[in-house]
Amino acid sequence: MQSAEEVTRCPDCGHQIRVDRRYVTWCEKCDWNVDPTPLLDLTPAWRLRVEQRLVDSLYRELERGAIHRPSWDAARITANLLSVLILLLPLIAFLTGIGLLIFYRPLWFSIILALLALTIAFVFRPRAGHIDEANIWYSQVGWRFRPVIGIGLPLWIGLRPQERVAILAHEFGHGRHGDLRSGWLIGNAHSVLEGLSATFSESPLDAARREWGAEELSGGTLFSRMVNATVGTVVRGLSAVLNRLELRSGQRNEYLADRRAGEVAGSEAAAHALERTLLADTSYDAMVRALRFPSELAPLDAVRRAVTEVPAREIERRLRVSRVHGTRTDATHPPTYLRTKLIRTRPATSARVVMGIDQARNIDRELASAAEQVLKEVKAEL
Ligand SMILES: [Zn+2]
Ligand SMILES: [Zn+2]
Structure with missing residues (x-):
């Protein structure tokens, strides 16, 4: 269903x-x-440059084949220690507060100190983990840390058999x-810092008010501004250090x-699978469209068609966007264009697990009733 080919000239270079x-x-x-x-990115330019250098040097080491397995280098150890400290802080502050109330006298003074300690405990409390809207995630749930992999239905449907093996x-x-254990630790420390940073930063409304000169300096705003400047700066600094370490x-x-x-699925399939994840929003939109405007094509077939129809040129564009964004969208994942490049530069010889079309169909059949349920729920929400 290729539309009639049109051409134009690039306004910048005439190509x-x-x-x-x-x-x-x-x-x-x-x-x-x-x-x-x-x-819209407000990260200072020097930090972007530092991160870019880090990203590039890591890539070169991997390309040379200098890194084979994850090692506990100084950065990783420090990141984990820092996270443990951040997560332990509320517990220590809480116990200190209670201890002060019980053992410290005079009482009026211990109440003041305890309030301070309990406030710190409250402010630094661990936040409940939430599942983000990413299309693929892996985490451990419950107290037995059962591993769970989540893959969005439309994304999964758009994958070819061998790409599913790769994912x-x-x-x-x-x-x-063992990335998960430290991932859990650091992830939780991050969410604590994020919550804090949201609490102790100037809201856009405050900034606008100051801009218009409509704000008079009452004692309250002065105090909140001081707290934002001190606590907020410390929190943002910690967060930057943790990011850099991680x-x-x-x-x-x-x-x-x-x-x-x-190694497991074959290099070409692994690289293709990554490129498919760039089409996650395409597959999601196709699913929503199919649910909104039902046709004779089943919603999941519509998703499959939408993903296979995306021309190579559009995939190339999205890869380039990942290069432009660098570490801006997600600092823990290298830009997709570097990931696919590395996979193709140092390809594995052959696939160890080969999934045939029949097997893939069996999986689809197995998932059919769950998928039906999901589609019903999504439709009800629309
Ligand atoms: Zn151009
Ligand atoms: Zn990953």
């Missing part, structure tokens, strides 16, 4: 570019309009490397899990 009305028009020569909705192998690869080990783990996926 002739193809136009497909269903997708973004961009220039492959100079990257004009490669990302029509750029991220599963990647996620199980994390489990083998960047390298987090990204290295992703590359190693990718390598594992290549």
Whole structure:
């Protein structure tokens, strides 16, 4: 269902570019309009440069074959220790508060100190973990830390058999490397810091008010501004340090899990699977459209068709967007274009697990009733 081919000239470099009305028009020569909705990013330029250097040097080491397994380097150990401290802080503060009330006299003074300690405990309390809207996730649930892999239905449906093997192998690869235990720790520390940073930062409304000069300096606003400036700065600093420590080990783990996926499913399938994850929103939109405007095509078949119809040029554009964004969208994952490049630069010889079309169909049949239920729920929500 290819639309009539149109061409136009790039306004930046004059290169002739193809136009497909269903997708973004961009220039492959100079990257004009490669990302029509750029991220609003306030990260200082020096930090972006530091991160970029880190990302590049890690990539080069992996490309040379200098890294084979995750190691407990200084950065990883420090990140874990820092996370333990952040998570232990509320407990220590809570116990200190209670201890002060029981043992410390005079009582009026111990009440003041205890209030302070209990406030710290409350402010730093661990937040309940939530499942983010990512399309693929792996975590351990419950007190027995049972591993659970979550893959969005439309994304899964759009994967070819061998790509499914690759995605599963990647996620199980994390489990083998023990990434999850430290992931759980650091992830929780992050969510505590995020909650704090949201509490102790100037809201856009405050900034706007100051801009318009409409704010008079009452004692209350002065106090809250002081707290934001001190606690907020400490929290943001901690968060930046943790990010920086985690960047390298987090990204290295992703590359190693990718390598594992290549060994199990074959390198080409592993690289394709990553490219498919760039189409997650396409498959989701196709599912929603099919539910809203039912046709003779079953919703999941519509998803499958929408994903296979995406031209290679659009996939290439999305890969380039991942290069432009660098670590901005997600610091723990290397940009997808580097991941697929590494997989293809150091390919595994052959696949250890080969899934045939029949097996893939059997899986679809097995999932059919659950999928039906999901579609019903999504439809009810629309
Ligand atoms: Zn151009
Ligand atoms: Zn991963």
